[in-house]
Amino acid sequence: MSILLNRGSKVIVQGMTGSEGSFHTQQMLDFGTKVVAGVSPGKGGSQHLGLPVFDTVAEAVQATGANVAAVFVPPAFAADAIMEAAAAKVDLVVCITELIPVNDMIRARAMLQSLGTRLVGPNCPGLMSPGETAKVGIIPNQNGKPGPVGIVSRSGTLTYEIMQALGRSGYGQSTAVGIGGDPVLGLSFSDVLELFAGDPETELVVMAGEIGGADEERAAELIGRGYPKPVVGFISGRTAPPGKRMGHAGAIISGNTGSARSKVEALEKAGVRVADTIEQIVELVGQRLGGQRGA
Amino acid sequence: MKLLEHQAKSQFRQVGISCPMGRVAHSADEAASAAREFGRVVVKAQVPIGGRGKAGGVKLASGEQEARQAAAQILGMEIRGFTVPAVLCEEALDIAQELYLGVALDRDRRSLVVMLSFAGGMEIEEVAETSPEKIAKLWPDPFRGPLAYEVRQLALDALAAVGGDSRLPKAKLLAQLVPLVQSLYGLCQRLDATLCEINPLVVTPQQLLIAGDGKIEIDQNAEFRHHDLVKDLGDDQEAASSGDDPLEVEAKRRGLTYVHLGGNIGVVGNGAGLVMNTLDLVKQHGGEPANFLDIGGGAKAEVVRNALEMVLLDPAVRGIFVNIFGGITRGDEVANGVIAARDQLGITLPLVVRMTGTREEEGRRILEAAGIVPAVSAPEAAQKIVDMVREGSR
Numbered sequence: 001m002s003i004l005l006n007r008g009s010k011v012i013v014q015g016m017t018g019s020e021g022s023f024h025t026q027q028m029l030d031f032g033t034k035v036v037a038g039v040s041p042g043k044g045g046s047q048h049l050g051l052p053v054f055d056t057v058a059e060a061v062q063a064t065g066a067n068v069a070a071v072f073v074p075p076a077f078a079a080d081a082i083m084e085a086a087a088a089k090v091d092l093v094v095c096i097t098e099l100i101p102v103n104d105m106i107r108a109r110a111m112l113q114s115l116g117t118r119l120v121g122p123n124c125p126g127l128m129s130p131g132e133t134a135k136v137g138i139i140p141n142q143n144g145k146p147g148p149v150g151i152v153s154r155s156g157t158l159t160y161e162i163m164q165a166l167g168r169s170g171y172g173q174s175t176a177v178g179i180g181g182d183p184v185l186g187l188s189f190s191d192v193l194e195l196f197a198g199d200p201e202t203e204l205v206v207m208a209g210e211i212g213g214a215d216e217e218r219a220a221e222l223i224g225r226g227y228p229k230p231v232v233g234f235i236s237g238r239t240a241p242p243g244k245r246m247g248h249a250g251a252i253i254s255g256n257t258g259s260a261r262s263k264v265e266a267l268e269k270a271g272v273r274v275a276d277t278i279e280q281i282v283e284l285v286g287q288r289l290g291g292q293r294g295a
Numbered sequence: 296m297k298l299l300e301h302q303a304k305s306q307f308r309q310v311g312i313s314c315p316m317g318r319v320a321h322s323a324d325e326a327a328s329a330a331r332e333f334g335r336v337v338v339k340a341q342v343p344i345g346g347r348g349k350a351g352g353v354k355l356a357s358g359e360q361e362a363r364q365a366a367a368q369i370l371g372m373e374i375r376g377f378t379v380p381a382v383l384c385e386e387a388l389d390i391a392q393e394l395y396l397g398v399a400l401d402r403d404r405r406s407l408v409v410m411l412s413f414a415g416g417m418e419i420e421e422v423a424e425t426s427p428e429k430i431a432k433l434w435p436d437p438f439r440g441p442l443a444y445e446v447r448q449l450a451l452d453a454l455a456a457v458g459g460d461s462r463l464p465k466a467k468l469l470a471q472l473v474p475l476v477q478s479l480y481g482l483c484q485r486l487d488a489t490l491c492e493i494n495p496l497v498v499t500p501q502q503l504l505i506a507g508d509g510k511i512e513i514d515q516n517a518e519f520r521h522h523d524l525v526k527d528l529g530d531d532q533e534a535a536s537s538g539d540d541p542l543e544v545e546a547k548r549r550g551l552t553y554v555h556l557g558g559n560i561g562v563v564g565n566g567a568g569l570v571m572n573t574l575d576l577v578k579q580h581g582g583e584p585a586n587f588l589d590i591g592g593g594a595k596a597e598v599v600r601n602a603l604e605m606v607l608l609d610p611a612v613r614g615i616f617v618n619i620f621g622g623i624t625r626g627d628e629v630a631n632g633v634i635a636a637r638d639q640l641g642i643t644l645p646l647v648v649r650m651t652g653t654r655e656e657e658g659r660r661i662l663e664a665a666g667i668v669p670a671v672s673a674p675e676a677a678q679k680i681v682d683m684v685r686e687g688s689r
Contacts, residue, residue, distance in 0.1 A: 110436060154568060
């Protein structure tokens with residue numbers, strides 16, 4: 001089991017014929033993901049990486065029965081690509097693209113919400129369910145190990161770090177989800193935590209947040225109300241100065257909100273053990289799960 | 296990107312929002328001539344930062360002589376790091392009441408929020424802190440914008456929050472606010488802004504609503520759609536931004552995501568979260584990071600070279616820590632960039648490269664062949680660079 005993505009997921013890639021789209025579609029195929037088609041407006045009818053290419057998502061969905069869309073489209077067109085996928089009735093859209101104008105995302109999110117379509121991202125690494133040999137996005141393949149740990153993180157590269165460090169100690173993942181570093185996102189920490197709560201394979205959740213916004217505090221509220229599984233926390237940017245945007249559009253301490261301290265305190269108050277380092281995440285996971293687990 | 300007040304007001308006027316008559320002056324003489332035209336004027340420093348009034352950058356002047364004096368005082372003054380290149384001279388408004396009206400990005404709701412309050416004139420953050428109940432909020436559907444009845448409800452909520460204490464009869468308030476809020480919201484969307492704020496929104500004794508001040512912040516990610524505005528602003532703000540960190544200005548010119556932090560270990564990595572964590576690691580191992588530099592996803596060798604060159608522009612840097620975890624970024628590209636930078640820039644400072652992820656093997660082979668030993672674990676690499684820099688400075 002896993003969340004959001006499994007063995008049966010059929011994936012189309014919007015922007016598959018681009019250079020990033022090509023490279024990562026191949027990686028997804030190598031990992032075992034059922035990528036069934038690509039979408040590139042104007043290139044419909046051609047083949048790429050041995051897969052059919054369609055002009056529209058609707059055509060691709062109709063021809064292949066795809067239920068997941070991965071968006072590798074440049075920022076100016078990405079929100080439209082997300083909405084096109086939602087209109088074509090896929091269940092899940094995963095948007096990797098970074099630097100999307102925030103007002104575009106506000107519209108896309110409103111539309112997806114009204115249709116009930118789930119969105120992961122944007123500005124995210126996507127997600128991976130190793131036990132189901134399925135990934136959508138750019139998480140490096142060698143990091144995937146089946147196991148009992150659910151990972152949810154705002155940062156892409158930090159997700160990989162955590163997966164690798166856990167993997168080296170024998171703890172694999174049920175699903176790892178990078179929710180993205182933008183201020184306007186699809187799934188939040190709380191949304192993903194709720195999904196992990198209902199997944200029998202997930203025995204523990206690692207939640208890696210960062211400075212900015214109040215999503216971590218919201219998640220802490222959810223956990224504080226009684227969460228069925230142990231959660232290990234981590235917050236990056238603890239040494240970041242206030243008022244400076246640390247790369248991610250969302251990673252800025254402004255006024256009294258968004259500091260690492262406020263997030264760590266909220267999580268600890270909710271009973272979450274918060275690690276200081278990635279190595280300590282592994283230790284805490286080990287304490288909670290005991291012994292060597294996973295692949 | 297923040298617009299200056301006069302630029303914001305010029306946008307307001309274009310969508311039919313009333314502003315006081317005014318003129319931009321670059322000299323005391325120009326300010327005097329504005330006062331000749333408008334009589335009693337407010338002379339306001341044009342800098343893209345708040346707190347101008349407290350810093351003495353806003354003065355009331357009656358007539359030419361006083362306006363000349365006020366402008367002479369304000370022009371060239373430093374306000375929180377910004378040198379004032381120009382003042383806005385505006386007819387002074389008679390004020391019956393001050394409201395607050397703003398459209399802003401609401402991260403929590405993942406939406407634009409319209410905020411209206413009768414506690415105007417104060418910083419909205421302050422109101423939000425001390426009496427949040429005085430701010431009425433509306434989250435319009437982004438496809439249809441605020442509907443008239445929604446705006447009326449917003450106004451009634453704001454009014455109720457102050458017990459109906461309005462200098463404007465209710466009917467006049469509602470009639471004026473509907474088009475005003477709709478225009479401001481539309482402007483916010485059209486400009487790809489994350490903030491369009493009128494504070495104060497002045498109620499005049501003639502029962503009109505007029506924008507006393509204007510703040511607009513445009514989303515960096517959308518600047519590609521607003522070339523004209525960016526260009527205007529670039530010309531206008533070049534002089535104003537002398538207070539910015541020169542290294543950060545240079546990084547922006549190079550298209551790099553860089554924050555100057557003041558230590559002596561240059562940090563380059565990919566992904567904001569990883570770079571933030573790298574800074575935390577350097578600190579945990581007793582070092583002081585010189586900067587934050589995220590080369591982003593999918594960086595090619597040239598970007599890596601550019602990034603290293605940027606880090607070295609900081610004369611305080613005594614060592615460099617490159618931390619790469621490849622996802623969309625490929626190890627071979629990074630390795631080639633590091634080597635190109637080292638050879639072309641003649642880097643002799645301690646350099647620690649930690650690399651793992653996509654095309655890790657290729658990257659490591661390239662680095663090793665060039666005599667750079669890549670580290671595998673980030674804490675190990677952090678310890679190594681901190682030690683090397685400490686050794687070097689003995």
